[in-house]
Amino acid sequence: MWILLAFASALFAGIVSILAKIGFKDTDSNLATALRTIVVVIFAWIMVLIVGSHTTIMDVGARSIIFLVLSGFATGGSWLCYFKALQIGDVNKVVPIDKSSVVLTMLFSMLFLGEGFTTIKICAMVFIGVGTYLMIDRKQIVSNESKDYRWIIYAALAAVFASLTAILGKVGIEGVESNLGTAIRTIVVLGMAWLIVLMQGKHKEIRSIDRKSLIFIGLSGLATGLSWLCFYRALQLGPVSVVVPIDKLSILITISFSFFVLKEKLKKLSVIGLVLIVLGTLSLLL
Secondary structure, three states: OHHHHHHHHHHHHHHHHHHHHHHOOOOOHHHHHHHHHHHHHHHHHHHHHHHOHHHHHHHOOHHHHHHHHHHHHHHHHHHHHHHHHHHHOOHHHHHHHHHOHHHHHHHHHHHHOOOOOOHHHHHHHHHHHHHHHHHOOHHHHHHOOOOOOOHHHHHHHHHHHHHHHHHHHHHHHOOOOHHHHHHHHHHHHHHHHHHHHHHHOHHHHHHHOOHHHHHHHHHHHHHHHHHHHHHHHHHHHOOHHHHHHHHOOHHHHHHHHHHHOOOOOOOHHHHHHHHHHHHHHHHOOO
16 A cells, blocks of 8 residues: 555655746745645645544644654755755756756665665665666756856755655655654744745745746645655655655656656656666655
8 A cells, every 4th residue: 555655655746846947936935835824734634624523633643753853843944955956956956966866865764773784785886876866967057157056055955955855754654644743743834934935035026926837836736745645655664765766766757757748858868867766766655
């Protein structure tokens, strides 16, 4: 069951990047992130009410609350960095760096959560790591000085925060109904996102956002909510070192869209890298 949920999470996560790339094009990334988080929060709490887990809120322990809150902060940091990178960089360059969080997460899960080292896991990490390296266009980064390459730093930070999100979330979600756990941590992300927007004074730009962008930002939030619900339920039932790599297969959807729709170039090394990432991920199912 958790394997299907992990694949569903990957599907919705891939759609998120596509919708966000369109919706964030002419909108400040922090403001757009804050707006889409509103949709995620509403959706998450509707699911909590539907399944009736709101009645168990008082039963959630202090330890779970602390780790869910920390996971929420890590998610907020990851989002802010990721969507900033996505706004100023190409999708097929930003996404591979962000997805490198898979290797970090697998290492952390083995070291801190006691998920054992196996030959298959080690081979999978090598495949995913090498694949990610091949997908990063280093020559273009060095040769084109006129382009804004701050996206590299933002994408790398997004990867670090994303790995912490999964580890902290795994601990926090134990003994908590997954929809409720997701809803609790989403409130933290919402507060963090809007605090940054208010500090920057970007809330004044809301009225200037066109309808098309608002629609895609909203759809992005809905897709995020669906991805999260599937991901944290899978995380609750399955091992982090397997659930996270499967979730990151969303890269297939995102890269395909960037190539066929956005017409972003994909070189031979990038294709080889993508194949290695997929093979490494699928090997974890053996």
